[in-house]
Amino acid sequence: MKISREDVLRVADLAYLDLGEAELETYRAQIDEILEYIGKLNELDTSKVEPMAQVLADDQTADATLREDLVVPCAVADDVLEHAPDPEPPYFRVPKVIER
Amino acid sequence: MTSMKTIGEVREAIAAKKASAREIAAEHYKRIAARNPEINAFLTLCEKRAYAQADRVDAMVAAGKPLPPLAGVPLAIKDTISTRGVRTTCSSKILDNYIPPYDATAVVRLEAAGAVILGKTNCDEFAMGSSTENSAYGPVKNPVALDRVPGGSSGGSAAAVAADLAVAALGTDTGGSIRQPGAMCGLPAMMGSYGRVSRYGLIAFASSLDRIGPFAHNVADVAKVLQIIAGRDPNDSTSTTAPVEDYAAGLAKPVKGMKIGIPKEYFGAGMDAGVREKVEAGIALLRKLGCELMDIHLPHTDYAIATYYIIATAEASSNLARYDGVRFGPRVEGDSLIATYRKTRGAGFGPEVKRRIVLGTYVLSAGYYDAYYLKGQKVRSLIAQDFREAFQKVDVIVTPTSPVPAFKLGERVNDPLQMYLADIYTVTGSLAGLPGISVPCGKIGGKLPVGLQVFGPAFGEARVLQLAHAFEQAGGASL
Numbered sequence: 312m313k314i315s316r317e318d319v320l321r322v323a324d325l326a327y328l329d330l331g332e333a334e335l336e337t338y339r340a341q342i343d344e345i346l347e348y349i350g351k352l353n354e355l356d357t358s359k360v361e362p363m364a365q366v367l368a369d370d371q372t373a374d375a376t377l378r379e380d381l382v383v384p385c386a387v388a389d390d391v392l393e394h395a396p397d398p399e400p401p402y403f404r405v406p407k408v409i410e411r
Numbered sequence: 412m413t414s415m416k417t418i419g420e421v422r423e424a425i426a427a428k429k430a431s432a433r434e435i436a437a438e439h440y441k442r443i444a445a446r447n448p449e450i451n452a453f454l455t456l457c458e459k460r461a462y463a464q465a466d467r468v469d470a471m472v473a474a475g476k477p478l479p480p481l482a483g484v485p486l487a488i489k490d491t492i493s494t495r496g497v498r499t500t501c502s503s504k505i506l507d508n509y510i511p512p513y514d515a516t517a518v519v520r521l522e523a524a525g526a527v528i529l530g531k532t533n534c535d536e537f538a539m540g541s542s543t544e545n546s547a548y549g550p551v552k553n554p555v556a557l558d559r560v561p562g563g564s565s566g567g568s569a570a571a572v573a574a575d576l577a578v579a580a581l582g583t584d585t586g587g588s589i590r591q592p593g594a595m596c597g598l599p600a601m602m603g604s605y606g607r608v609s610r611y612g613l614i615a616f617a618s619s620l621d622r623i624g625p626f627a628h629n630v631a632d633v634a635k636v637l638q639i640i641a642g643r644d645p646n647d648s649t650s651t652t653a654p655v656e657d658y659a660a661g662l663a664k665p666v667k668g669m670k671i672g673i674p675k676e677y678f679g680a681g682m683d684a685g686v687r688e689k690v691e692a693g694i695a696l697l698r699k700l701g702c703e704l705m706d707i708h709l710p711h712t713d714y715a716i717a718t719y720y721i722i723a724t725a726e727a728s729s730n731l732a733r734y735d736g737v738r739f740g741p742r743v744e745g746d747s748l749i750a751t752y753r754k755t756r757g758a759g760f761g762p763e764v765k766r767r768i769v770l771g772t773y774v775l776s777a778g779y780y781d782a783y784y785l786k787g788q789k790v791r792s793l794i795a796q797d798f799r800e801a802f803q804k805v806d807v808i809v810t811p812t813s814p815v816p817a818f819k820l821g822e823r824v825n826d827p828l829q830m831y832l833a834d835i836y837t838v839t840g841s842l843a844g845l846p847g848i849s850v851p852c853g854k855i856g857g858k859l860p861v862g863l864q865v866f867g868p869a870f871g872e873a874r875v876l877q878l879a880h881a882f883e884q885a886g887g888a889s890l
Contacts, residue, residue, distance in 0.1 A: 407748075
């Protein structure tokens, strides 16, 4: 077994994801099978291989295309707040996070 | 009204005043009203916006102004692509009521070219799937066989075009999500190179893999739509400054002597016999066209699915962290902020998305990062290297698009790994950042479409389109 019930709970906790009891076991079993399959990567010796951290070639990377850091107007705040679950313009309201 | 299947037909009808852009849009809404309840391709329609745009086109005609390249052409847009003021759900309950405050760059460019956007199409939730059965709003049915899936994740876009509810559509491709539904619905469908089309406004699933690209009824129309959306966008730092070729101009060039690599690894076990027969007939047709076929090796192909499901889920776990019930989407209140996040996410995401968030978080977590994520990134280098070496010897690479034709609805939903393996021939090009098209390559039993996939080197879109066009013109679809 590659992944335990405790692992799934720990990871779901990191991802702030509530999982029901039935989901937990279903995902554990399915992810276990996927990790088993992913294990085939260990057949490859990659000790001398560089990780592919970006897709574009060197002359096409962000370095070559960085723009000037200009201030441009962005007038979407009202639209954004209008569709928020609990807006109090210009803020988003959330449950209390500070205990007094 | 005639079928109006192509961009050329629509523009001609409008220019000759045989039909107005408004009438053409209305005709498509009529078709949608008739067919959509059955196939579920569209989630949201934007009639007001479409008719306003159609009226602008009709005003140009009335004023005798030159018509832009997509004047009056009815399009469908996948629901992972932002449209200002038009509900955009990613087929997820967590974005059930989301109204984007801005348009994706691709959408801006299409409308500037005269296109009429009809509405937003169904897909797998956050583009995670290969059958469009992972939508929170019900599956899409394949118009060519209603008991079967249209492929995925851009199944709604593929089905909309296949059923003549739109002339062309945008989809998004992360591991095959444009090419595979294109193959299963019998349409040409293309992703350009990574960086060719701006991702600005594309709601992120896996940022190093996601690409926007077109579906249409023929390769020339795919080329026309790609031409409009391709090119540098200051709002996406990964969109490149590499010059955009004139795709239409290159289409008719002869393909005689073009060197085509056929990778042995794409013809192994697991391929449906009917798919094999059609793809082999397709390769024979390419030989008849005077192309020079060569056997090549892409030795790391067998590791691509494993690599993809590390990298894509890792990026997804990070990208989907933003859905927390604070700024958009429905919120499920908890007794603390953290509890609100947890409940909102637990209730808002569907099973495949949760599965991928858990897997992606796991492969990035302390103690597993090196064994999984870093390993995946290294094997990704090897897969990209395979292609670079192959393109030293050949101009393009030809493979099947999918190992199987459209499968029955419900057949694979309970087995995620089997579902993932449907992408076995498409994920390689996604990982390597290459352009790829699926072009129709006959129908099994005269009914189920098969796709032939063409990969080119990075920014070799013109060459890919050229070969696909020649194949189509030589009768590839009716093999």
